[in-house]
Amino acid sequence: MKFGVLGTGMVGEAIADxxxxxxxxxxxxxxxxxxxxxxxxxxxTGGRASAGAFADAAxxxxxxxxxxxxSAAIEVLRAAGRENLRGKVLVDVSNPLEFPPGAPPxxxxxxxxxxxxxxxxxxxxxxxxxxxxxxxxxxxxGHPEKLSGETDVxxxxxxxxxxxxxxxxxxxxGWKSVLDLGDLTAARGMExxxxxxxxxxxxxxxxxxxxxxxx
Amino acid sequence: MKFGVLGTGMVGEAIADxxxxxxxxxxxxxxxxxxxxxxxxxxxTGGRASAGAFADAAxxxxxxxxxxxxSAAIEVLRAAGRENLRGKVLVDVSNPLEFPPGAPPxxxxxxxxxxxxxxxxxxxxxxxxxxxxxxxxxxxxGHPEKLSGETDVxxxxxxxxxxxxxxxxxxxxGWKSVLDLGDLTAARGMExxxxxxxxxxxxxxxxxxxxxxxx
Numbered sequence: 001m002k003f004g005v006l007g008t009g010m011v012g013e014a015i016a017d018x019x020x021x022x023x024x025x026x027x028x029x030x031x032x033x034x035x036x037x038x039x040x041x042x043x044x045t046g047g048r049a050s051a052g053a054f055a056d057a058a059x060x061x062x063x064x065x066x067x068x069x070x071s072a073a074i075e076v077l078r079a080a081g082r083e084n085l086r087g088k089v090l091v092d093v094s095n096p097l098e099f100p101p102g103a104p105p106x107x108x109x110x111x112x113x114x115x116x117x118x119x120x121x122x123x124x125x126x127x128x129x130x131x132x133x134x135x136x137x138x139x140x141x142g143h144p145e146k147l148s149g150e151t152d153v154x155x156x157x158x159x160x161x162x163x164x165x166x167x168x169x170x171x172x173x174g175w176k177s178v179l180d181l182g183d184l185t186a187a188r189g190m191e192x193x194x195x196x197x198x199x200x201x202x203x204x205x206x207x208x209x210x211x212x213x214x215x
Numbered sequence: 216m217k218f219g220v221l222g223t224g225m226v227g228e229a230i231a232d233x234x235x236x237x238x239x240x241x242x243x244x245x246x247x248x249x250x251x252x253x254x255x256x257x258x259x260t261g262g263r264a265s266a267g268a269f270a271d272a273a274x275x276x277x278x279x280x281x282x283x284x285x286s287a288a289i290e291v292l293r294a295a296g297r298e299n300l301r302g303k304v305l306v307d308v309s310n311p312l313e314f315p316p317g318a319p320p321x322x323x324x325x326x327x328x329x330x331x332x333x334x335x336x337x338x339x340x341x342x343x344x345x346x347x348x349x350x351x352x353x354x355x356x357g358h359p360e361k362l363s364g365e366t367d368v369x370x371x372x373x374x375x376x377x378x379x380x381x382x383x384x385x386x387x388x389g390w391k392s393v394l395d396l397g398d399l400t401a402a403r404g405m406e407x408x409x410x411x412x413x414x415x416x417x418x419x420x421x422x423x424x425x426x427x428x429x430x
Contacts, residue, residue, distance in 0.1 A: 104400045107407075110325045149429045156414075181414040185319045189411030192322075196404030199371075199396040200428055211426040213415055214364045 029057025244272025
């Protein structure tokens with residue numbers, strides 16, 4: 001299958017690597033079509049990997065991953081282009097974090113009480129937004145087996161078939177438990193959890209962690 | 216040991232029951248000292264259980280649990296009385312949830328980006344506030360063995376010995392893993408997690424759930 005990956009940071013690279021390793025065709029998109037990180041990634045990965053502008057990656061993918069940082073999301077998606085994304089599944093992996101100097105990290109969505117995923121959906125109503133994987137660090141997104149036990153990941157979105165497609169993909173990534181948390185307002189909880197995740201990470205001195213929901 | 220429990224709802228009763236079952240002396244406090252629920256609880260529990268006004272419970276306890284609903288917290292603690300709480304450990308079990316009609320629950324602290332526990336600490340600077348147990352439903356707070364596997368609870372606070380005392384108490388309750396998340400700003404994460412917890416609960420159709428942090 002063909003995937004577009006928007007973003008060349010740790011998250012974009014982790015998702016693009018995992019998709020390529022599973023045999024998919026992946027185009028990594030950057031603001032600048034000549035972005036050296038994206039070019040280097042495509043060259044190293046070989047065969048079915050390519051690089052281009054955000055719009056190239058969005059046009060290429062049947063499913064598109066938004067892997068830019070949260071504060072750039074709307075701008076990146078505008079660059080990707082409404083027509084290039086129309087009707088497609090857009091997996092939003094980002095978090096609305098801001099890091100005020102000398103204070104704990106905050107959610108820039110907090111005052112409004114909504115979520116970044118909902119803002120993306122409002123910006124692109126004809127796109128099928130699914131929130132997923134924002135609750136784990138980049139290196140675990142495609143490799144849950146790195147943890148010592150079973151853990152859960154979550155999907156939220158307003159389009160059932162889109163969530164089913166992303167759930168299937170998460171299973172390809174190795175996630176055995178994918179919990180559907182309902183419509184896209186559930187992204188409020190998935191994003192707010194980052195405030196707790198950051199404290200877990202500080203207390204345990206590692207980002208290699210995730211949660212298992214136990215009944 | 217002597218405990219005060221502020222609140223006669225499901226949370227107050229669950230905490231008071233568990234403390235009493237462990238042989239502690241417990242006074243349950245209510246707005247009205249003749250509150251029939253508190254009186255009935257004390258009568259049913261017998262021996263070392265008693266009931267009174269918020270101020271009576273606060274004066275009685277060496278450690279005091281705040282188990283009222285979050286929106287009432289400051290008012291309840293004012294009624295409990297600054298002098299009755301001075302220097303004591305106050306365990307804040309509450310959540311700053313509000314339930315706007317026709318919309319998902321929100322945190323009433325969201326716009327300011329702080330936490331209810333910090334607001335309580337600011338209101339009562341001479342009290343040693345520890346945030347704990349707000350991440351599980353009332354019936355699990357004192358009975359983690361009701362779940363099918365090991366899970367974690369968390370403490371946050373600015374006073375190390377106060378956190379150590381609460382951690383010891385949580386172990387008495389049966390919690391094997393109590394993770395110290397640092398100073399009281401960690402309550403922001405512990406409270407924000409409720410937005411995710413509510414979606415877990417809706418998806419799994421039960422409140423009998425908790426998370427295990429896996430590395």
